[in-house]
Amino acid sequence: MSSNVVASWRSLLVIALSISLVAALACGGADEEASDADTPAASDTTAPAADAPTAGALVGQIATEQPTAVPVAAAEEPKMEDADDGFAYVADPQVPGVYWDFAYTGPKPTTFSENPKFAEMVKQGTLPPVEERLPDEIKVVQGPDGIGAYGGTWRMTTTGSGPSNRLYWDKKNANEIQHLPNVGFYEISEDGRTYTFRLRKGLNWSDGTEMTMEDIRFAWEDVNLNRTLHETPQTQWFDSVTGNLVKFAVVDDEHWTLNWDTPDFTLMEGEVRPGSRCTSFYFCFYSPSAYMKQFHEDFASPDDISKMIDEEEVGDWPRLWGSVNNLNTHVEMPVMGPFVLTTEGDTLSTWRSNPYFMSTDPAGNQLPYIDGVQSIRVESREVAVFRSMVGETDMHGKDFLIREIPLYRSNQDKVGIDLKLWPLPGPGDMGLVVCQTCNQDPETGKWMRTKEFRNALSLAFDREAINDTLYLGLGLPKNWVPHPSTPYYPGDEFAFDNTVFDQDKANEILDGLGLTEKDSEGFRLRSDGSGERLSFLVLSELTRSDDVTELMVDYFADVGIEYKHKAMSAPWTLTYPGKEPLLVARIVGNYGANPWFSGWSRCCGTGGGPAFVPDISDLDRSMQRGPQGAVVTEDGYLPRCDCAMSATWEPTAPSDTYPADPSGNIAWLQDNWHKGKGFARLSPERIEIGKEVFRIHALEKYYTVVMAHSGFWRGTIMNRRNFNNVPVTHVADTLGFYGELYYFTDGTDNIQQ
Numbered sequence: 001m002s003s004n005v006v007a008s009w010r011s012l013l014v015i016a017l018s019i020s021l022v023a024a025l026a027c028g029g030a031d032e033e034a035s036d037a038d039t040p041a042a043s044d045t046t047a048p049a050a051d052a053p054t055a056g057a058l059v060g061q062i063a064t065e066q067p068t069a070v071p072v073a074a075a076e077e078p079k080m081e082d083a084d085d086g087f088a089y090v091a092d093p094q095v096p097g098v099y100w101d102f103a104y105t106g107p108k109p110t111t112f113s114e115n116p117k118f119a120e121m122v123k124q125g126t127l128p129p130v131e132e133r134l135p136d137e138i139k140v141v142q143g144p145d146g147i148g149a150y151g152g153t154w155r156m157t158t159t160g161s162g163p164s165n166r167l168y169w170d171k172k173n174a175n176e177i178q179h180l181p182n183v184g185f186y187e188i189s190e191d192g193r194t195y196t197f198r199l200r201k202g203l204n205w206s207d208g209t210e211m212t213m214e215d216i217r218f219a220w221e222d223v224n225l226n227r228t229l230h231e232t233p234q235t236q237w238f239d240s241v242t243g244n245l246v247k248f249a250v251v252d253d254e255h256w257t258l259n260w261d262t263p264d265f266t267l268m269e270g271e272v273r274p275g276s277r278c279t280s281f282y283f284c285f286y287s288p289s290a291y292m293k294q295f296h297e298d299f300a301s302p303d304d305i306s307k308m309i310d311e312e313e314v315g316d317w318p319r320l321w322g323s324v325n326n327l328n329t330h331v332e333m334p335v336m337g338p339f340v341l342t343t344e345g346d347t348l349s350t351w352r353s354n355p356y357f358m359s360t361d362p363a364g365n366q367l368p369y370i371d372g373v374q375s376i377r378v379e380s381r382e383v384a385v386f387r388s389m390v391g392e393t394d395m396h397g398k399d400f401l402i403r404e405i406p407l408y409r410s411n412q413d414k415v416g417i418d419l420k421l422w423p424l425p426g427p428g429d430m431g432l433v434v435c436q437t438c439n440q441d442p443e444t445g446k447w448m449r450t451k452e453f454r455n456a457l458s459l460a461f462d463r464e465a466i467n468d469t470l471y472l473g474l475g476l477p478k479n480w481v482p483h484p485s486t487p488y489y490p491g492d493e494f495a496f497d498n499t500v501f502d503q504d505k506a507n508e509i510l511d512g513l514g515l516t517e518k519d520s521e522g523f524r525l526r527s528d529g530s531g532e533r534l535s536f537l538v539l540s541e542l543t544r545s546d547d548v549t550e551l552m553v554d555y556f557a558d559v560g561i562e563y564k565h566k567a568m569s570a571p572w573t574l575t576y577p578g579k580e581p582l583l584v585a586r587i588v589g590n591y592g593a594n595p596w597f598s599g600w601s602r603c604c605g606t607g608g609g610p611a612f613v614p615d616i617s618d619l620d621r622s623m624q625r626g627p628q629g630a631v632v633t634e635d636g637y638l639p640r641c642d643c644a645m646s647a648t649w650e651p652t653a654p655s656d657t658y659p660a661d662p663s664g665n666i667a668w669l670q671d672n673w674h675k676g677k678g679f680a681r682l683s684p685e686r687i688e689i690g691k692e693v694f695r696i697h698a699l700e701k702y703y704t705v706v707m708a709h710s711g712f713w714r715g716t717i718m719n720r721r722n723f724n725n726v727p728v729t730h731v732a733d734t735l736g737f738y739g740e741l742y743y744f745t746d747g748t749d750n751i752q753q
Contacts, residue, residue, distance in 0.1 A: 058096070059476055059485075059709060060476040060708060060709020061421050061423040061709055061711055062485060063095065063097035063485065064484045065098075066485045080105065080107060080108035081108065082107065083110060084107065089142065089362035091143065100144050100727035101142075101173060101174065102738050104140045104141055104142040106142075106362055109363060112131055112365070113363075113364060114355075114365070115150045115151075116151075118130065118355050121355070133208075133356045134366060135204070136202030138359070139200070139358050139359040140359065141367075142362055142741075143724070143743075144726075144728070145724040147361055148361065148365070148742075149369065149743050150365075150370075150743075151744065151748065151749070152371060152744035152747055152749030153371055154372070154394050154739070154742060155373075155750065155751060156373070156376070156393050156395070156396040157384055158378070158399055159379075159380065159398065160375075160377075160396075160399075161349070161377075162328070162339075162341075162349055163338070163339050163735055164327075164735065167336040168182060168275040168285075169182060169183050169274065169285050173737075174727055174729070174730040174737065175425065176425065177425070177593060182200075183199070183203065183275065183285075183286065183336055184198055184199045184200050185197070185200070191263055192260075192263030192265045192680070193260050193263055194257055194258070195257060195258045196257050197255065197258070197285075198255050199213065199254050200358065201254070203336070205288050205291075206334050206357075207291070207332075207334045207356075209291070211286070211336070212253070215287055215289045217250055217256075217289075218293070219287040221248070223287060224278075224283045224284065225245075226298075228317070228318060233245065233283065234281075234283065235599045235606065236607075240262065240264065240678075241674075242261040246258050246259065263678040264677045264678070265678070265679060265680050265681060265686075266596040266677045269594055269596055270591060270594060276327075277325065277327070278325050279321070279325045280318040281322070286336075288334040292324070292325075295321060327341065329341075335354065337354065337357075339351035339354060339368065340352050340353075340354050342372070348375070349374075350373065350374050350375075351374075351375075352371070368740035368741075368742070369742065369743035369747075373739075381543060384398075385404070385408075390411070390415060391416070391417070391750060393720070394744075395717065395723050397716060397732070397734045397735070401716060402470070402711065402712050415720075417720055418718075418719045418720075419716070419718060420729075421710070421716060422711050422714070422715035422716075422730045422731060422733065423709045423711045423715055423731070424590065424709065424711075424731060424732045425482055425483040425485060425709070425731065426589030426591060426592035427480040427481050427593070427694065428589040428592070429475055429705075429708045429710050429711075429712040429713060430471075430548055430585070430586050430588070430706040431585065431588045431705035432704040432706075433583045433584075433588060433612055434581070434582060434702055435582065435611070435614065436448065436612055436613050436702060437578055437614055437616060437639075437658075438578045438614075438641075438645075439648075439649060440645060442646040442649070443527065444534070445646065445649070447534070448536075448581060448582075449650070449662055450651060451700055452513055453513060454700070455701060456506040456509035456510050456513075456559070457506070457556060457559075458499060458701050458704050459501070459502045459505050459506040460506040460556055460561075462501040463478075463501065466548060466551055466552075466706055467706070470547055470548055471712060474711065475706075475708060475712065476710070477706065477707045478495045478708055479495055479497060480592075480694070480704075481495045481698050483593065486594070487687050488687065488694055489691070490691045490692075491691075494698035497698050497699060506559045510524065514527055515534065515560075518560055522557075522560055523557070523561070533562055534562065536582055537564050537566060537581075538566070538583070539565075539566050539567075539580055539583045540583070540584045540585075541567070541570070541585065544586045545584045546565075552584065571585070572585065572587070575611065576614060578639060578640050578641040578643075587713065588705065589705075590713070594690075595690050596676060596677060603673065603693050603694075604669040604673035605618075605667075605669060605673075606670060608640075614640045614641070615639055615660070616666060616670065621637065621640075622637065624636060625657055627655055629658055630658075630659040632645075650662075665696045665700055675689065676689040712732075714732040714733055722748075722750065723742060723750075724743050725743055
């Protein structure tokens with residue numbers, strides 16, 4: 001490596017090591033029986049013995065033992081006995097690295113309290129008593145700091161938006177894997193073909209309107225199945241075998257069903273499980289029908305619709321519908337969430353607490369505790385950081401970086417700030433995405449599709465040094481596999497295969513591939529006889545991945561491979577459709593611990609095509625299988641990049657798979673992802689398929705990961721010390737999933753201080 005890079009590393013290391021950070025943040029912060037699932041040939045999935053670390057009690061920032069169970073379905077609330085007189089909830093101690101469990105199973109509250117501002121409204125006759133506002137089936141959740149105090153405004157200064165009110169039918173626990181009943185309940189038939197949903201009894205929208213089955217019927221029949229709004233529904237709503245759209249039916253005033261032709265156990269496992277986000281792209285489960293019908297062309301007059309289209313300057317009704325369903329801009333839209341948007345602007349938005357919110361704490365206090373939220377939007381990340389450092393953020397995680405933690409710590413005691421790391425259990429926090437369907441240049445395309453070439457580059461850079469330098473040693477250098485605490489972890493031999501820095505071995509592999517000719521600067525030449533340098537363009541995201549990309553580029557140069565680096569603000573707009581083939585990104589692990597978390601899973605050729613195979617998907621325009629599968633046709637293959645691909649695809653793929661799939665593993669991933677949907681979540685068959693998914697990724701290195709489980713993306717949390725119930729350990733998220741539990745000590749916020 002160049003001397004100036006080494007010098008900068010050493011400077012950063014001195015800073016990192018001079019601060020007793022890692023330990024402080026760490027303190028703050030069984031194989032299943034194999035099935036007969038289809039697997040590639042043994043030679044494709046047998047990893048050589050790896051000289052690698054062994055997964056211990058704390059891997060990255062996550063403990064390997066997590067106490068929360070994973071329910072197959074949320075058919076009902078846990079059974080709770082009524083609380084005795086004098087019962088007082090005491091929170092269990094938090095354990096570093098163990099995700100907080102928001103599920104409460106203790107004695108059920110029988111009397112209820114409310115925010116004093118709501119009590120005054122009840123007294124004045126402008127609001128019903130709290131007992132009438134809460135549902136018949138109350139949801140009880142628990143916070144890590146115990147019972148809170150009412151009052152105060154949660155302030156955040158950020159480049160992003162405020163609290164999310166996209167309240168899903170069920171809700172993720174802090175580990176992202178377990179889900180808790182929320183708006184309603186569901187159960188799956190034994191054959192996996194029918195989901196039966198039940199509405200939580202006695203729910204009210206934030207405007208006091210009762211939630212009824214009409215809100216669900218309207219969402220499905222008038223929105224989801226409206227072909228003007230959803231000409232091409234997302235792939236998860238189609239049967240994996242027959243291709244038929246899921247069937248919706250109302251059973252009675254409380255129950256409704258979704259039916260598939262063939263088994264599908266995965267609908268409610270991830271981010272696709274809908275709530276009230278009824279846009280022209282996403283399906284939803286419910287919508288405030290009495291309110292939203294005024295914006296629907298089947299219920300409002302044509303003149304009213306036309307007038308609203310003109311006023312909103314959106315051009316047509318589908319765009320109008322999408323606009324009015326934006327919960328971040330639609331003021332006073334009825335919601336099921338804890339906060340109601342009251343004002344919206346370019347620099348300031350505000351929310352008030354929802355007096356009809358469904359949840360209480362274990363003592364029967366209606367949530368949320370706080371009076372409202374204030375989101376101050378600023379022009380840059382740097383402004384958000386420095387204003388937050390002086391106390392203008394009570395809790396947020398969007399704009400902060402691990403490498404800047406020493407800077408944040410310099411002012412934390414003066415202002416009263418805690419720093420927390422919220423790590424992802426998913427397979428990678430940072431890594432190189434290598435496009436397999438990009439073939440604009442057949443020479444670079446050939447090498448990107450060559451497994452040995454990708455493994456050589458994996459060996460060529462020092463993950464440990466990068467982790468220590470840029471991420472303060474908080475991450476775990478590894479391959480694209482999930483955390484050992486998850487069901488689909490394939491084992492250490494795959495997690496660390498070819499990840500230990502070894503440039504001699506990398507050079508040996510590259511020489512063995514025939515890349516022996518070099519130019520005067522030591523860079524390897526193309527194999528097509530042109531005499532030109534083999535050169536790749538790699539994109540990165542400004543401030544998020546440009547630093548690590550610079551280091552990786554230098555390492556690759558050490559083994560004679562030229563990577564030219566271009567940093568930009570939104571590189572995925574070019575790499576996701578395959579216009580550019582290489583991206584170093586911080587988004588390779590989000591939602592990835594479960595391959596079936598979403599229809600657009602990054603693991604397999606599904607949905608719209610994941611980042612490493614943008615032209616392989618379940619869509620009609622996908623690349624086809626067979627030797628002619630990459631030939632553009634009028635009704636078939638059409639590259640997402642809308643650019644020309646070379647007709648020469650190397651290495652040559654078997655005739656029964658895609659031209660971009662020389663190993664056959666991409667086809668296996670796609671086929672078995674669909675096959676896995678037919679098995680229950682924790683069945684041995686599904687677990688074995690999931691493990692094989694990650695075995696393949698570990699050995700193929702379509703995603704060449706730098707490190708994982710650090711809290712790098714959306715997981716570096718700044719939290720004022722008087723703002724409580726923010727867990728020490730939670731899956732990476734800018735705000736956390738249970739903001740209704742957050743509270744200020746003595747109910748006094750930081751705005752007046």
